[in-house]
Amino acid sequence: GRAERTDAAVSALLRRKPADMQTVWDGLLYNTFHDILTGTCLERAMEDQIAWLGGGLHRTQQVEMQALQTLSDQMDTTVPKPAADSPAALPHVVFNPHPWPYRGLVEIQAGLDDRPIHAYQDRPEKGPVEVRGPDGHVVSFQRVRTETNFMPNLFWQVRVAFQAEVPPMGWSVFTVGYLQGAKNP
Numbered sequence: 001g002r003a004e005r006t007d008a009a010v011s012a013l014l015r016r017k018p019a020d021m022q023t024v025w026d027g028l029l030y031n032t033f034h035d036i037l038t039g040t041c042l043e044r045a046m047e048d049q050i051a052w053l054g055g056g057l058h059r060t061q062q063v064e065m066q067a068l069q070t071l072s073d074q075m076d077t078t079v080p081k082p083a084a085d086s087p088a089a090l091p092h093v094v095f096n097p098h099p100w101p102y103r104g105l106v107e108i109q110a111g112l113d114d115r116p117i118h119a120y121q122d123r124p125e126k127g128p129v130e131v132r133g134p135d136g137h138v139v140s141f142q143r144v145r146t147e148t149n150f151m152p153n154l155f156w157q158v159r160v161a162f163q164a165e166v167p168p169m170g171w172s173v174f175t176v177g178y179l180q181g182a183k184n185p
Helices: 002-014 022-030 043-073
Strands: 090-095 102-111 130-132 142-144 157-166 171-177
Touching: 002 043, 022 043, 043 090, 090 102, 090 157, 102 171, 157 171
Parallel strands: none
Antiparallel strands: 090 171, 102 157, 130 171, 142 157
């Protein structure tokens, strides 16, 4: 569904051939057989079907991510260099795979320049961060606890949630980092 839609939209935009998803659909449809679907088949058969469906899920994730990466590679996502010891603003492409506009919550976890910012050691929550929308204006956001506990005393990543609008079958680029006082590239 979503992966195929995303890949088809990106393929049409970039005039390339979409990924072949036939084996994924074959596996999904085969696994709707009445003994498999209800779980009344042999345990060995069920394990095989779960593995088959897992492979299909993995393939759809690959197709979707490859399509989005190909699309992102075509965009200018440059951002100014950070001033002093501030986190660089990192671009994030938010894609809407639906044929209607998306208006709602977006959550992004971002590494900050792939480095810890030592000026905020033992107080990472004080590190300067802002979210900017596609128009370059600051967007209100809320910091959310990161999904990892690795180096919790260093300011090296941030997770934010904010309200966004993304056009149907389209994208918006948001930056997470700090642009205040940034140097132009």
